[in-house]
Amino acid sequence: MDLTARRRAFPALDQRAHGQRLAYLDAAATSLQPRVVIDAVVDAALHAAGNPGRGVHLLAEAASVALDDARHEVARFLGADADEVVFTSGTTASINLVADAWGRANLGPGDAVIATELEHHSNLVPWQRLCAERGAELRIAPVDEDGRIDLAALDALLDSKVKLVAVAHVSNVLGTIAPVAAIAARAHAVGARVLVDGAQAVAHLEIDVRALGCDFYAFSGHKLYGPPGTGVLWARRAILDAMPPWQVGGGMVARVDRAHARYREPPYRFEAGTPNTTGLIGLGAAIRFVRSLDRAAVAADEARVHAAIARAVQAADGTILGRPEVGVVSFALGRVHPHDVATIADQAGVALRSGHHCAEPIHHRHGVDASTRASIGCYSDDDDVAQLARALARVREVFG
Amino acid sequence: MSDDLYQALIVLHDRAPRHHGPLAGATHVATIDNPLCGDEITVRVILDGDRVQTIAFEGHGCALSRAAASMMSERAVGATTAELTALAARFAQFVQAPPDATEAPDAASDAALGDLVAFRGVRRARSRRTCATLPFRALLAALAR
Known part of the structure; x- marks a missing residue:
């Protein structure tokens, strides 16, 4: 094309x-959305009209299958496995999920989080709040006049207190590309995890989360020719396995009695409530469109x-x-x-x-x-x- | 009156705003921001009884908010708080009217608005209405203190 x-x-x-x-x-x-995405959303509203994972009838089954296809489409796009792909409502929700679920379990008084100076508020404010709540310190990694992350300055901020480094893959203001692999290597050397805000990258760069070496990768469907209200959190399977849930409720539990609930395996553990089925099926179509280019x-x-x-x-x-x-x-x-x-x-x-x-x-x-x-x-x-x-x-x- | 947003009068007030700057001895002050764009305006007033003796505004904003603040300040000097509250309401109504609203029903209001009718074009730029009304919101907040 x-x-x-x-x-x-x-x-x-x-x-x-x-x-x-x-x-x-x-x-x-x-x-903007291509015709194939608009058609996929309309088709989903007609034929995948049931509640995915929550029924045995034709329309529910169609929704389950289509949503599963979309998850595999995302996984191929990221170079990941489908059970590492958590569906969310967007990048903001994906990052808040990590801050609330992973952050509360892994960050305590005296610990630190690093975010860069060029972050979008959605990759800054969750860390501000988390650090304030946990008695942790938020450190800001500077960028130079061109908008490049100063790796020497980052090195100076990295020590064993740092549990997470949050960085935008592509700056939404400056359009600069962060050296994610170099940042991940440095962060991992002190035992910190790396979260990448991929919102501005996915439409322009080829993404391979393994090659990037990050631990979390978040993006939104609506910046990738998909519908708004769709998003993805990718995380390494071992991290998801160890993570407590974020929102709790239906669809994410294996067994519930009056007092207790046992949670499902990832990714479903992090997907409480009925998802944006039509939108996420549209996201799958958007990724098929991008992959066809x-x-x-x-x-x-x-x-x-x-x-x-x-x-x-x-x-x-x-x-x-x-x-x-x-x-x-x-x-x-x-x-x-x-x-x-x-x-x-x-x-x-x-x-x-x-x-x-x-x-x-x-x-x-x-x-x-x-x-x-x-x-x-x-x-x-x-x-x-x-x-x-x-x-x-x-x-x-x-x-x- | 043309529907152009950037009327010569608006550009003129943006370039050389009246009553722009600090004001010592203000009896009433309010700072308001526009979360849509991060614009911010501080309005300071010295009231003599119920009447505005002096007014000044500061902050950073677009041409529309600066021009509106400038024109508003010109109108405010010598006006009572009740008159300014009415003017603010009339102006808000004016910029929120449908773009093709005819002159007739609000002709009297238009006359009362004076130079502020230069903001007629904002009716077609829905997202910019808050820019034009921001100074009035700051003025009312100041007077309410």
């Missing part, structure tokens, strides 16, 4: 935005469009935050507020994100409160960039 064919696969691109061609440059917030060709197109966006921003005298490598370009346009940039761009049919992108600390690191962000997917093309360039010129016109 070349770029033209990929664009045709996304029906949302057909609509007009304020009477203009839609240039959707907000994939890092949420990506020539990922090298997609990466080449994305690299070209990404570089063109950076040039368009510079041509408009914008200042790019950090040195982005993949997916996103965040920038400041003189003293014009990002909200005003995004609103004027919107009027020109260009969808941008403005604000702090749920990552305040890294904005403060760059001396700003907020930025404007353009982000791309497998459907982004050169026309999107040309439209962005015109929109930025219009911003300059309005604000002089």
Whole structure:
């Protein structure tokens, strides 16, 4: 599927935005869904309409089978085993699961957690709360001006008190790629676990959790061309085996009497309640779609469009935050507020994100409160960039 | 009145906001932020009885919130708290009206709003309404203290 064919696969691109061609440059917030995902969700609502794992009739059985297929699809995508794949509602839920279930069991007074300076709030606030509750210390690993994690500074923070290192695979603001394997090797050397927030990585990078050497990997379906309200927590089987449950209730118990419950094996132990069946089946379809693509060709197109966006921003005298490598370009346009940039761009049919992108600390690191962000997917093309360039010129016109 | 969001008047107030800066001896102060974007505004007022004698605002925000704060401050000087409460309500109603609302039903309100009618374009930019109303929320919070 070349770029033209990929664009045709996304029906949302057909609509007009304020009477203009839609240039959707907000994939890092949420990506559009291809027709095959939309169809899979509708089909699931019709034919996998029962409650998975909770019935013997036709529609319940169909739901169970389809959900199991989706789990295997995720496992193949990550280079993992299906029984290591926990379904959640998104990256935020996946990380909170680890903080609540693993964190409470493994972190005590005097222990420490390391998070980097560029983390999304969802990979920072759970650790702030956990550390405060457990009397543990939260250490922040700095990044340099380009947005690269300072490994020497990380080494200085790593000691035997550290139980977990939390790091974004790809920064949602700076678009930099973290050296996860190098971080994991360092963390493991002091006995710490490594959690990777893969939300911004899965749509752009090939993921192999074994090669990365991490212990937890979290991502959301809606940033991978899947439906919102779907997510994954991958963890090594031995870690899941030793982990107490997070939420408790139906579907995650083996036996219950009046006083006690015996929990099921992973991954079901961590999936209390009826799951988002249709959404997760849609996530499976999204991953099948991604796996059907020539990922090298997609990466080449994305690299070209990404570089063109950076040039368009510079041509408009914008200042790019950090040195982005993949997916996103965040920038400041003189003293014009990002909200005003995004609103004027919107009027020109260009969808941008403005604000702090749920990552305040890294904005403060760059001396700003907020930025404007353009982000791309497998459907982004050169026309999107040309439209962005015109929109930025219009911003300059309005604000002089 | 055109529906353009960035009216010349708004851009003008954004560039050179009135009553922008610190204010010593304020009798009423409130700081409010917009969790959507992290914008923040502090409004300081010196009340003389029930009437605003002096007002100033500080903080960081977009063109819409700065211009709204500037225009609001111009209107606030010499106004009573009751008048400002009414103005805030009228402005909130104005920006929340449907984009194609006709002039007639709210013509009287429009006249009372004065320069603030420049914010008519916000009706089409639903997510930006809170930017325009943020300064008024801060003013009301300050006056309530």
